[in-house]
Structure formats: C-alpha cells, structure tokens
Amino acid sequence: MLVEAPKTKWTDRFLLLDLLTGLRTTWRELWRKKVTVEYPENRLPTSDNFRGMFRFSYERCIACKICAMACPIEIIYIDVGEETREVDGKKKKIKVLNRYDIDVKRCMFCSLCEEACPTKPKSIWLTTGTYELASYDRNELYMNMQQLEYWEGRPEYSTLEEIAAEQGITEAKALPGKGDSK
Numbered sequence: 001m002l003v004e005a006p007k008t009k010w011t012d013r014f015l016l017l018d019l020l021t022g023l024r025t026t027w028r029e030l031w032r033k034k035v036t037v038e039y040p041e042n043r044l045p046t047s048d049n050f051r052g053m054f055r056f057s058y059e060r061c062i063a064c065k066i067c068a069m070a071c072p073i074e075i076i077y078i079d080v081g082e083e084t085r086e087v088d089g090k091k092k093k094i095k096v097l098n099r100y101d102i103d104v105k106r107c108m109f110c111s112l113c114e115e116a117c118p119t120k121p122k123s124i125w126l127t128t129g130t131y132e133l134a135s136y137d138r139n140e141l142y143m144n145m146q147q148l149e150y151w152e153g154r155p156e157y158s159t160l161e162e163i164a165a166e167q168g169i170t171e172a173k174a175l176p177g178k179g180d181s182k
Helices: 017-032 066-070 112-116 147-149 160-167
Strands: 076-087 090-103
Touching: 066 076, 066 112, 090 147
Parallel strands: none
Antiparallel strands: 076 090
16 A cells, blocks of 8 residues: 655745744733732632632531532541430431541542532532642541631741741841842
C-alpha cells in the first residue's frame, strides 16, 4: 500500500507567519492591565458557585444518612442511635446523631452530599469560600462533627516579621527577601 504525504500550502513554508502570530498574542497581553494580590494578607473573593470547605449544622441534621448514601466515594461516616424523650407528656423515640465524620483528604468536592440533604436550609453545605486546606499531617484532614460545625473559615499564618520577632532576629538582612542577598 502506497501512502502519499499531504501537500503543504505555500504559507506553511514560511516560519515568519507563525512567528508574527505569536508576537501578536504577546503584544496584546503586554497592554492588558495586570492584577497583583498580596496573597496571605489580601485574598480575592471567591465566586458564588465555588465549593469550598464543608460546614455542618447539628441542629438542622435529621440523621437520615442520605448524604452518606449520595457520596460516590463513601467518605461520610454516620452513626445514629435512638433515644427516648418525653415530648408533650408522651414518650417518643428520637434519632440522635452520635457520629458525623468526613474524610476530607479523599473528597472530590462534588457537592452531591449537599444536593441530597432534604432539610431546608441544608444541614451540610460546601459554599464556605474557604479553599486553604493545606496541612502538614494527613490525619488533620479527617473532620469530625465538632470540627465541621465550628470551622473558623481560614487559617491564620504568621508573617515573616512576626516569626523573626519570635526568634529574636532583628537585622533586616537575616530575613529572606530583605536587604542584600549575597
């Protein structure tokens, strides 16, 4: 079987046209306004549909386990017990949530657990706007019910000046990015 190479156009023979196309893109970006944010101190606001860290409300949860069933990778662990309480002079069995844990290190942040929640307003939601989930230990990413309910929002980190003050460094040359670099 004989295969012929496709014929090239006369414009494909000139690399100058490709070079000018690339330079046109560079020239356009050269005049675009640059936006710089000093990240740890200032943060850009997240969009309305951003799925961030979990929040959980114990008061809203009816212990139905639908969110755990909706999770495709099964990272939500729920234990429910029954408790007998007296309501309006009658004894009733009420579901009590004993355990609600999420393994965040395996989470896809797909929001299926939030969509499956039947309560209004939702007892679990991912629209917190928090995206800083870095940690030095993987075990810190296993969240229990109290950690999910009392999530602070964003972790606070020390600045270089605060770290230097704690360590007793007073010279500006000792700080990275300050003074002369030799």
